[in-house]
Amino acid sequence: MDYYAYTLVTDNPIVVDFSGCKYLDDLHERIRKSFGFPACCGKNWDAVWDCIDGYFDENESRTIQIRGFQSMPNELQEYCKPMWGIFSDLQKECRNIIVCRES
Template sequence: MRLDDPVVLDLTGVMDKAALMDRCAVALALPDWFGRNWDALADCLTDLPEPVTLVVTGWQTYARTHPREWGIAQDVFATAVDERPTHLSVLLALGEPREGFPEDL
């Protein structure tokens, strides 16, 4: 698993599928043809030109408010990893930043 220069997919503030797709498109520099749907995301993840370690942060609120969509997103990520295990790793950052808590501890 590659941990050098991970790509961070920050889902903080994402409240719907469209915003999640937009964040994926930007974080992963997906091609213009990316259709912003689950099938297109799956295709893009398995067609990434270089090995990628994707670290997903700030996902907890989206997961709580849209559990079905989050489940689909997890399935898409997991399937892409299974199809190209040496090309894609997806890590979920645990915990949520606490207000007023120093980030550099």
């Protein structure tokens, strides 16, 4: 496996499942795997933005589905506030991207 290579993800929706997630490393690993980001993707919000910026074609229609968010500890939910900003910025750049949260 190439440490710097993206893995093609054709799933629609792209599901990020946080069910049972209790630790920061696990949270970032779930995001990385869901989007097929390279193994070198750092475990911080700047790295997530760097990987997702330009990831989608601006005319591409995709749904990002967030599952199990409410099941995480409150401090992890609080830590995720920048994630919602990243998804908001992504939707401004790619108007056909839909982000939805399931409980």
